[in-house]
Amino acid sequence: MNAATTTRYLHALAHTGGSPELLPARRMALARFLAHGLPTTREEDWKYTSLDYPERAEWHTPKGAVAAPAGEVRAENYPGITLHLNNGRFAAPHAHSLAAHADSPLAARYLGQLARSASLAQINSALWQDGLWLHVPAGQRTLPLFVIHNTSETDAMLHLRHLLILEANAEAVLIEHYRSLPDIPYWNNLVTEIVLGAGARLTHIVLTEESATATHTGQTVVQQARDSRYHAVSVNLGGRLLRHDTWINLNEAGAECQLDGLFIADARRHIDQHLHVEHAAPHTASRQTWRGIAAGRGRGIFDSRVVVQAGALKADAQQSSRNLLLSPHAEIDVKPQLEIYADDVKCSHGATVGQLDEAEIFYLRSRGINAATARALLLRGFADEALGLLKNTGLADWLEPHITAALPQQSEHAT
């Protein structure tokens, strides 16, 4: 990391603000980050994704909150609470602001304890300004939270920090929509830490629909206690470069997670998804259904590692990753990995990269449907396979136009 870059981050820390209590931890995180720098393609985990651009770019901490933009996209009549974070900040002090709770004993207990020591998490720990705080006490159920993250500041770097704590048998639904002004460059680097107590249930839906020049890096770390359930759907439709790592720790018996997702990498988008599930206890279950579409000069990476530790008897792990290449210049790399150190487990994975099936297209055409519509129908059906979790959430209709707009147009004579 060169001197100019180092100075930039030191300067950023000086302008980050926040609770003085956290300053020593922030300084330590920054020192760790500066010692390692951003990940490079020499690291196995990063070999497909270069952070050269965010390394070189002259980012600054956002200048402050702005008013919510007009014309919000949200679910009609969705029975929840809508929150806005603009350029990483709430417009006014808010009950769900992490900054407002950072000094509380509960937050202090978990903040920074879950995210891995990766340098992206370190820089976030050093520079985060705000993010979502969600604490659901034992046995309670909150109204769904619909959080719109909007970015409108060119060359800003946003280190959003979310902390979600669901105590025993608590239930919550969180929907996050990352969006921005079109065509502005910025860097979103977020960390989400989630703690699920025994029997807690969280449904977490993330739609990423950012500017065509945005860089988005992030990681989500989930700790799951006995019989807890984490259901997540990631829909990645935008941005220039997106890299997200999800770490799930199924720490106690009966914990279950479902990690589904869809990405559409068209134009020159680069979307890199890493999933890691640790089955650390017996009778734990994980499910993954991912669908990827690459068109134009788009690039998609799906890297998923499931580890069944010794002693995680009767673990059940199922992975499905199907991917479509719609142009000769598009590329998708799929890397499913199962590491099993226990006996008596049920594990399977399937990964494919292919094209739309000509036989299926003919089948639809033989029913009077023209070729372009047939292709669009198949693409849509392909995408929908990853969205099964949305069926009973009332969100499918909300998501519909976003996906329709993102799917590559099918011409009558495309081959």
Place this chain on the structure above:
Amino acid sequence: MLHIENLHVAIGDKPILSGINLDVRAGEVHAIMGPNGSGKSTLAQVLAGREGYTVTQGSVRYLDQDLLALEPEQRARAGVFLAFQYPLEIPGVANVQLLRTALNSARLAHGEAELDAMDFLDSVKSKLALLGMDESFLYRAVNEGFSGGEKKRNEILQMAVLEPRLAILDETDSGLDIDALKIVAHGVNALKHPDRAVILVTHYQRLLNYIVPDHVHVLAGGRIVRSGDASLALELEDKGYGWLTPETQAEARP
């Protein structure tokens, strides 16, 4: 309605059909029978417009149009329907979506208004009942996880919704137990109409007990080697195909 003249079809360099002549008039039911590899399915696929087949000679007229010049979807909208021998599974696409898109494609092509979801549902319910299918079939992905019999019934459901002028059933009877066979036959018989014609492609006579053909043709070696009425099918059931194949005939000639 359908006039096939001297049709020669090849896959790559390999000739499959070598001079088919066939006339199908409105209101008629034709059965095309023959041993495996005789070209029955190729004929069905070529009529529906499947790519990968080369028509090297001959012509196909359908309702005064050059059928072979039409795209598969144009043929379908003009009233040609092929019930597939192996219906495809289309994950993620609901049956109802396929049916409505298909029906509305035809309606638009004929200058009619599209049916909205409610009107469509009303019209499709009677067809479901005809085939003894539960409404839940509509919301399942097309053929995904369907049993063999359910897939074939689903083909006939599509046919019932699209109400084709010329229905071609490619081995629709294969893999069906007797109850499913009766249901499928009932669905086809319900569609019979003086304006419509049916071509049944089948290996066995069994289906013809339930859908009685006006004409039976035996295809062997890419040619129709014998035509007759429904009794020909019974004769085949008795004697098999051996006595009609070209090699046997060649040997029998003096």
